[in-house]
Amino acid sequence: MISSVVRAPLLRHAVGIRAQSTWTQVKMGPPDAILGITEAFKRDTDPRKMNLGVGAYRTDAGSPFVLDSVTRAENQLLHEKLDKEYLPITGLPQFTRAAAQLAYGSSSPVLDRLAITQSISGTGALRIGGAFVQRFCEGTPTVYVPAPSWGNHKAVFGDCGLDVKPYRYYDAKTRGLDLDGMLEDLSNLPRGQIVLLHACAHNPTGVDPTPDQWARIQSVVEENGHVAFFDMAYQGFATGDTDRDAHALRTFVEAGRAPVVLAQSFAKNMGLYGERVGTFSVVGASRDERARLESQLKILVRPMYSNPPVHGARIAARVLTDPELRSLWLTEVKLMADRIIGMRVALRTRLEKLGSSVAWNHITDQIGMFCFTGLTAAQVDRLAQEFHIYLTRDGRVSMAGITSANVDYLAESIHAVTQ
Amino acid sequence: MAYFDNVPQAPADGILKLSVLSKADSNSSKVDLGVGAYRDDNGKPWVLPVVRKAEQQLAQDAGNHEYLGVGGLPALTNGAQKLIFGADSAALREQRVYSIQTISGTGANMVGAVFLKQFKQPADAAIYISKPTWGNHRNIFETAGHEVREYRYCDYATLGLDIDGMLSDLRAAPRGQIIVLHACAHNPTGIDPTAEQWAQIADVMQERAHFPFFDCAYQGFATGNVDRDAFAIRLFVERGFELFVCESFAKNMGLYGERTGCLHAVVASAARVPAVSSQMNRLSRATISTASAYGAKIAGTVLQDPELYGEWIENMELMSARIMDMRKQLRARLEKLGTPGDWSHVTSQIGMFSFTGLKLAQVERLRTEFHMYLTDDGRISVAGLNTRNIDYVAMAIDSVVRT
Numbered sequence: 001m002i003s004s005v006v007r008a009p010l011l012r013h014a015v016g017i018r019a020q021s022t023w024t025q026v027k028m029g030p031p032d033a034i035l036g037i038t039e040a041f042k043r044d045t046d047p048r049k050m051n052l053g054v055g056a057y058r059t060d061a062g063s064p065f066v067l068d069s070v071t072r073a074e075n076q077l078l079h080e081k082l083d084k085e086y087l088p089i090t091g092l093p094q095f096t097r098a099a100a101q102l103a104y105g106s107s108s109p110v111l112d113r114l115a116i117t118q119s120i121s122g123t124g125a126l127r128i129g130g131a132f133v134q135r136f137c138e139g140t141p142t143v144y145v146p147a148p149s150w151g152n153h154k155a156v157f158g159d160c161g162l163d164v165k166p167y168r169y170y171d172a173k174t175r176g177l178d179l180d181g182m183l184e185d186l187s188n189l190p191r192g193q194i195v196l197l198h199a200c201a202h203n204p205t206g207v208d209p210t211p212d213q214w215a216r217i218q219s220v221v222e223e224n225g226h227v228a229f230f231d232m233a234y235q236g237f238a239t240g241d242t243d244r245d246a247h248a249l250r251t252f253v254e255a256g257r258a259p260v261v262l263a264q265s266f267a268k269n270m271g272l273y274g275e276r277v278g279t280f281s282v283v284g285a286s287r288d289e290r291a292r293l294e295s296q297l298k299i300l301v302r303p304m305y306s307n308p309p310v311h312g313a314r315i316a317a318r319v320l321t322d323p324e325l326r327s328l329w330l331t332e333v334k335l336m337a338d339r340i341i342g343m344r345v346a347l348r349t350r351l352e353k354l355g356s357s358v359a360w361n362h363i364t365d366q367i368g369m370f371c372f373t374g375l376t377a378a379q380v381d382r383l384a385q386e387f388h389i390y391l392t393r394d395g396r397v398s399m400a401g402i403t404s405a406n407v408d409y410l411a412e413s414i415h416a417v418t419q
Numbered sequence: 420m421a422y423f424d425n426v427p428q429a430p431a432d433g434i435l436k437l438s439v440l441s442k443a444d445s446n447s448s449k450v451d452l453g454v455g456a457y458r459d460d461n462g463k464p465w466v467l468p469v470v471r472k473a474e475q476q477l478a479q480d481a482g483n484h485e486y487l488g489v490g491g492l493p494a495l496t497n498g499a500q501k502l503i504f505g506a507d508s509a510a511l512r513e514q515r516v517y518s519i520q521t522i523s524g525t526g527a528n529m530v531g532a533v534f535l536k537q538f539k540q541p542a543d544a545a546i547y548i549s550k551p552t553w554g555n556h557r558n559i560f561e562t563a564g565h566e567v568r569e570y571r572y573c574d575y576a577t578l579g580l581d582i583d584g585m586l587s588d589l590r591a592a593p594r595g596q597i598i599v600l601h602a603c604a605h606n607p608t609g610i611d612p613t614a615e616q617w618a619q620i621a622d623v624m625q626e627r628a629h630f631p632f633f634d635c636a637y638q639g640f641a642t643g644n645v646d647r648d649a650f651a652i653r654l655f656v657e658r659g660f661e662l663f664v665c666e667s668f669a670k671n672m673g674l675y676g677e678r679t680g681c682l683h684a685v686v687a688s689a690a691r692v693p694a695v696s697s698q699m700n701r702l703s704r705a706t707i708s709t710a711s712a713y714g715a716k717i718a719g720t721v722l723q724d725p726e727l728y729g730e731w732i733e734n735m736e737l738m739s740a741r742i743m744d745m746r747k748q749l750r751a752r753l754e755k756l757g758t759p760g761d762w763s764h765v766t767s768q769i770g771m772f773s774f775t776g777l778k779l780a781q782v783e784r785l786r787t788e789f790h791m792y793l794t795d796d797g798r799i800s801v802a803g804l805n806t807r808n809i810d811y812v813a814m815a816i817d818s819v820v821r822t
Contacts, residue, residue, distance in 0.1 A: 023661070023686060026538050029697030032489075032704075056485060064483040078478055081471070083464040084676045085456060086669075089432070120522065123708035136426050155705040159533075227422075259422040273486045274712030284423060295429035302432065302555060303562040304529055305522035309711040310676035312484075 033151070033392060041390045048409055049388040052401040055203075055369065056273055057336055060403045065336065067271045069329035073318035082314070087307045089298045091118020091279070095313040098320035099279045102242060103232060103264050105250055115293030116281035117301060118308040121273075122233045122265030123156060125280035129229060129263055130160030131300045132282070133194050137227060143194040144186070146170070148394065150203045150231075153196065167195070170205045175362035175374050177207050183220050191225040199232035199262075200245040201368020204396040208238065208367050214248045222257040233265040238368045240337035242269075242330065253283055266316050268369065269333050275312025340369065343402040350411035358418050371397045379417040387413040433554065434794060441792040449790040450808050450815075452799040455606065455771050456675055457738050460805045465738070467673045469730040473720040484712060489700045491520020491681070492715040498722025499666055499681045503635065503649055510656050514689040517696040518681050519703060520710040523674075524636045524667030525555060527682035531632060531663045532563035533702050539630070541595055546632070547588075548599045549573075551796065553606045553634070556599055570598070573608045578764035578776050580610050582619065589623045597630045602664070603648040604637035604770020607798040611641065611769050617651045621658050631655050631662040639671040641770045643739035645732070661686050668718050670771065671735055677714025738802075742771065745804040749773075752813035758820050773799050781819040789815040 037053035059065045090096065096116045104110060119125035134140060143157045146169030154164045167189075168181030186195060197217070202208055209217060221228050230249050236242040253260050259282075266277040280297070284290040301307075319325045341364075348363040363371055375383070375395035383389040389410065391397050402410060431439075437453040451462075459465040490496060496518040500511055510516050521527040532546075546560040549572035560567050570592075571584030589598065600620075605611055612620060624631060633652050639645040655662055661684075668679040684695055703710075721727045743766075750765040765773055777785070777797035785791040791812065793799045804812060 023538065023691050023695055025540065026691075026694045026698055028694050029701040032700075035489075064485050066481075066483045070484070075478070078474060081466070083466055084470075084674055085464050086454075086675045089435070120707040120711070123704075124706070127706050136423065138425070152704060152708065155701070159702065159705040267486075272484050274484050274709065276707065276709070276711045282423070285421065289423055289426070292426050292428045293423060295431070296426055298432065299429045302525075303559040304525070304706065305678065306525040306555065307676065307678070309522070309678040309714065311713040312711065 037390045037392060040384065044388050044390075046388040048406070050390065050401055050406055050410060052389060052391040052397045054398050054401055056400065057268060057271065057369070058400045058403070060339060060405075062401075062403050062405075065271055067329065067332045069319050069325045069332055070270055070272065070315055072328070073315045073322070073325055076318060077314055084310065087118070087310050087313070089301050089307050090116070090294065091308045092310065092313040092317055094321060095317035096279055098317055099264060099266070100281060102320060103235065103246055103249065103262060103281075104253060105243070105246070108250070108253065110253055110283050113284040113287050113290045114281050115284055115290045115297055116279055117294070117297045118313055119263070119278040119280045120305065120308060121267050121276040121278040122231065122263055123152060124276065124308075125263035125265065125278045126153070126156045126231065127160065127304070128280040128297065128300055129261055130157045130162055132261070132280075132297065133227065133229070134160045134162055135300070136296070137194065138192060141193045141227070143196055143229070144189065145196045146182070146198065146202070148204055149196070149198070153231075162194075170207055170372065172374070175207070175372060176365060177209055177213060179209070179213050179216065183216060186217070186220045186226065187224060189224060189226070193224075193226050194229050195221055195226045196229045196231060197248070199230045199235065199249050201234035201238035201370075203233065203368070204370050204392070204394060205372040206366030206368050206370045207372070209248070211247060214251060218252055218255065218258070221252070222255065227259045227261065228252050230260065230262045232262060234268055234368050235264070236269040236330070236333035237337055237340075240334035240341075242333065259283070266312070270316055270319060270329070272312050272316065275315065276309055277312035277316050340399045343399050343407060344371065346404070346407045347402060347411055350408060351415060354411060354415045356415050356418065369398055369400055371399055373397050373414070375414070375418070382417045383413055387416070389413055437792055437794060440786070444790050444792075446790040448811060450792065450803060450812055452791060452793040452803040452812075455670070455800050455802075457670060457673060457771070457802045458805070460741065460807075462803070462805055462808070465673060467731065467734040469721055469727055469734050470673060470717055472730070473717045473727060476720060477716055482716070487520065487709045487712050487715065489704055489709055490518070490696070491710050492712065492719050494719025494723050495679070495715040496520055496681055498719055500683060502645060502722065503638065503652060503664055503666055503683060504656060504685075505646065505649070505653055508653070508656065510685050515686050515692060517684045517686070517692050517699065519696070519699050520715055521665075521680045521682050521703075522707060522710060523669050523678040523680040524634065524665050525559070526678065526707070526710070527665035527667070527680045528556070528559045528634060529563070529706070530682045530699060530703055531665060532560050532565065533706075534699055535597060535632075536563045536565060537702070538698065539597060544596050544630070546597045546599060547592060549585075549601065549605070551607055552599065552601070556634070565597075568592075572605075573610060573774065575776070578608070578610070578774055579767065580612055580616065582612065582616050586619060586623050589620070589629065590627060592627060592629070595628045595630065597632050598624060599632045599634060600651065602633045602635035602638065602652050603650075604641035604772075606636065606770070607772050607794070607796060608774040609768030609770050609772045610774070612651070614650060617654055621655055621660075624660070625658065631660055633662060633664040635664055636667040637670055637770050638666070639732070639735040640739055643736045643743075645735075656685055668714070672718055672721065672731065674714045674718060677717065678711055679714035679718050742801050745801050745809065746773065748809050749804060749813060752809065753817065756813060756817045758813075758817040760820060771800055771802055773801050775799055775816070777816070777819070784819045785815055789818070791815050
């Protein structure tokens with residue numbers, strides 16, 4: 001304890017004055033929309049309540065899903081009594097190698113000229129990517145994100161000192177893709193902008209371009225010298241097939257005309273959410289370039305967090321490289337994707353059966369974790385207040401929150417507020 | 420495609436470069452005194468027995484990998500608060516501490532640095548770091564956009580604290596600057612102020628209305644006693660300072676690669692906490708979203724379970740005792756060899772590192788002739804010493820000092 005020798009009189013008055021000036025200008029930060037929903041949901045005591053705001057997968061019993069492949073990998077690792085030494089700045093090599101192969105294809109010719117670093121999941125990858133483009137892309141370009149996009153994109157890129165602007169994407173009338181609007185917007189930009197593309201399972205709309213539409217998007221991006229910044233948080237989760245879900249990324253890369261960078265997350269497809277497992281990569285022109293790019297990625301990472309967490313990366317590396325675990329994992333990813341697709345079908349079918357006058361085909365046209373229902377804010381509020389069903393006010397439903405036990409109630413409730 | 424032609428090769432990280440050199444050296448006498456990670460007497464990484472226990476427990480509990488909240492795991496942040504400030508801390512009682520989980524100590528420094536860039540008063544306040552300090556401090560604060568200045572710290576003649584220089588520099592600085600202070604076990608020098616000196620530092624900082632930014636990466640590791648190691652922080656809190664504390668569990672829980680840490684903000688009143696916490700949360704959301712769960716669960720389990728906590732204290736005492744023993748033994752051997760110079764600093768310095776006073780040329784000779792790896796500034800990681808290599812290390816140092 002503090003000895004009497006050094007106990008000085010408390011200079012409360014002087015401290016008080018300084019204390020007043022230190023933080024008085026700190027304004028209250030914006031409330032977190034999704035957190036607000038979760039809190040309202042928690043407070044609700046109605047047994048029928050549903051949380052459709054959460055961005056994490058749930059089983060048909062409404063529980064978190066710890067993948068068997070992940071548990072097995074974890075148990076193996078626990079048994080091996082590995083140390084907890086620092087990883088290199090760019091992370092666990094076995095992990096980044098396997099992650100790159102998963103994203104780009106195991107026989108992709110760009111693998112040996114790919115600069116890659118492990119990251120703090122998808123958000124961390126976006127942050128490294130934002131810092132990277134801010135520093136190295138000529139003319140400090142603007143980042144263009146689809147309207148709408150994941151809420152955190154603007155914050156992440158904005159905090160990197162980048163301007164963030166929208167390009168047309170979601171067509172509220174059709175609840176599908178506004179391709180013409182998108183292509184027009186991307187063509188009208190100054191050359192060399194950063195175009196953020198959701199590789200698959202667009203968040204929050206679930207609207208993905210078809211392969212033909214991707215081809216047209218690719219042409220425009222290439223012709224205008226833009227950088228294709230892919231955000232892939234749902235590989236395997238969209239169609240259930242990891243190769244199919246990486247189609248857009250791989251097509252851009254194969255063409256080799258537009259510079260490509262990728263933020264990759266294993267939060268959802270491996271259920272590793274809180275372990276923060278991801279990568280950020282840049283497709284280089286050559287192996288020499290890869291070395292240069294990698295050296296710069298290290299420079300960006302060091303002042304952020306020095307080196308990434310080891311646990312989740314070891315799990316992911318084991319799952320990806322052990323043939324049995326990998327095979328099991330792929331079936332589990334398909335299982336998750338299939339359950340979601342099943343719930344889409346179930347919800348749409350029930351709404352149509354209830355005789356809804358609204359068109360609900362978008363529920364099954366859209367893909368991935370989220371569905372942009374087209375519900376208005378007023379309707380969303382009614383769902384919360386009258387039916388104890390919670391979703392974000394943009395009408396986004398997390399399909400993972402729907403189960404065979406509650407899909408009927410959901411359909412009836414949506415029907416009630418949309419008639 | 421020539422798009423990234425303009426990206427130049429960046430210089431390699433100094434300490435990691437050393438580690439690469441060391442790994443490549445196959446000589447049987449090789450001694451790695453570079454990286455700051457604890458090693459046991461066999462020169463091996465040591466996962467704390469209590470950590471293994473906690474891991475087994477977690478495995479049995481069959482938890483999941485769900486996202487933590489933006490503030491982090493409460494078991495960790497609450498436990499960490501008590502550990503740093505003391506369970507009976509007035510600041511905790513008065514609810515004027517906000518703690519956010521971070522990617523270890525670096526992440527805590529980064530969140531603090533980014534927050535201060537946005538909110539520091541005055542807006543042009545500079546960051547003052549000790550000369551010398553951890554290599555990444557300047558990097559972190561400059562990257563966040565601050566001007567970084569140095570205050571005198573190491574007396575290179577005595578290899579002790581240049582307290583007069585330090586106080587003079589802090590006094591001479593404009594009012595309201597941000598001062599980075601190592602809570603204990605200063606990195607790289609191992610030189611810590613005495614209790615009396617801490618009081619003097621607090622006096623000057625109060626006079627000049629400076630903001631204390633504590634970096635605490637070695638609590639429990641310095642003296643072996645967590646309360647004693649937190650003395651400086653608690654003194655400042657008691658004095659009524661608002662301050663930040665970066666807390667890392669990398670070394671004291673051996674959690675290194677699990678990246679487990681916290682940033683604590685002590686503010687003047689509970690009323691200030693919502694605004695400060697909301698902004699810290701916001702900026703953390705934009706860098707990592709949420710921190711990593713596994714290491715936090717281990718640390719949280721240990722901190723919250725009295726039995727495990729007791730075992731942890733024992734594990735820590737073991738580590739710090741071995742380090743102190745190595746210091747004693749190195750000093751004794753150098754003095755026995757009659758190695759020119761005053762080697763008392765080897766035992767008066769504290770913690771993981773020792774600033775030997777060796778010059779660059781001597782360091783290079785140690786590397787090339789003796790396969791002994793330490794950083795260019797003459798810093799050795801005492802944890803790299805063990806009963807099998809200590810004679811050799813003393814002999815090697817003696818050799819390069821004499822010739």
